[in-house]
Amino acid sequence: YRVLKVQEPALWQLLNRELQHKLAEGVPAEQALGDMRGWLMDLVNQRMARASDAAIINYIRVSVQEMQALQQQDTQRCFRFLYPQVSGGVNLQQVLSPELNQRDGEALEALLQNSTGDELAVDQPQAQRDLQRVVEKLYGKWGDKLQQLNMPADTAVDRSAMCAMSIDLYSGILALPDKHAANLLRKMVSLTG
Numbered sequence: 001y002r003v004l005k006v007q008e009p010a011l012w013q014l015l016n017r018e019l020q021h022k023l024a025e026g027v028p029a030e031q032a033l034g035d036m037r038g039w040l041m042d043l044v045n046q047r048m049a050r051a052s053d054a055a056i057i058n059y060i061r062v063s064v065q066e067m068q069a070l071q072q073q074d075t076q077r078c079f080r081f082l083y084p085q086v087s088g089g090v091n092l093q094q095v096l097s098p099e100l101n102q103r104d105g106e107a108l109e110a111l112l113q114n115s116t117g118d119e120l121a122v123d124q125p126q127a128q129r130d131l132q133r134v135v136e137k138l139y140g141k142w143g144d145k146l147q148q149l150n151m152p153a154d155t156a157v158d159r160s161a162m163c164a165m166s167i168d169l170y171s172g173i174l175a176l177p178d179k180h181a182a183n184l185l186r187k188m189v190s191l192t193g
Contacts (some may be wrong), residue, residue, distance in 0.1 A: 001033075003112045019032055031091060049133035050115040050120060055111045059108065062107040063107075082166055087150050127187035
């Protein structure tokens with residue numbers, strides 16, 4: 001939030017007003033801050049297009065750790081983390097360890113600090129080749145079920161498998177060379193927001 005105050009003053013003011021409102025209602029500060037985390041996702045997605053390779057990879061690496069921790073607790077919680085637009089988000093402050101929440105905050109801060117320039121060009125052909133490689137490996141494990149990643153709002157999807165498939169997908173991307181992984185992640189954010 002310190003970085004947001006400098007880089008995104010209008011958003012910071014909005015968040016600050018919401019925080020004051022929640023505190024006045026008696027919501028504990030930690031819970032209020034955790035509830036507001038979802039407000040940052042659009043900004044995070046915009047910034048991933050401009051972030052350094054190291055910042056984007058670190059951020060996704062921490063996100064995968066969060067998915068793994070949430071999946072161990074409750075697969076539905078993991079699904080809500082991944083697809084807040086489908087079934088509401090998760091207050092990470094309430095459900096993750098203080099250490100993982102600290103890593104999350106540090107990764108988010110690094111992403112914001114290393115994404116102030118122009119959008120970085122995406123090597124589309126390379127991203128497509130890398131995505132095909134990752135998906136081929138996943139297809140061997142998940143088969144046709146993998147198609148559910150494209151339709152999270154469908155009521156027929158296996159929500160518990162969605163989390164595991166997402167972890168496998170992002171782990172596969174992170175296994176690529178850093179330059180390729182960051183390029184593919186930027187392409188994915190540009191397609192999905």
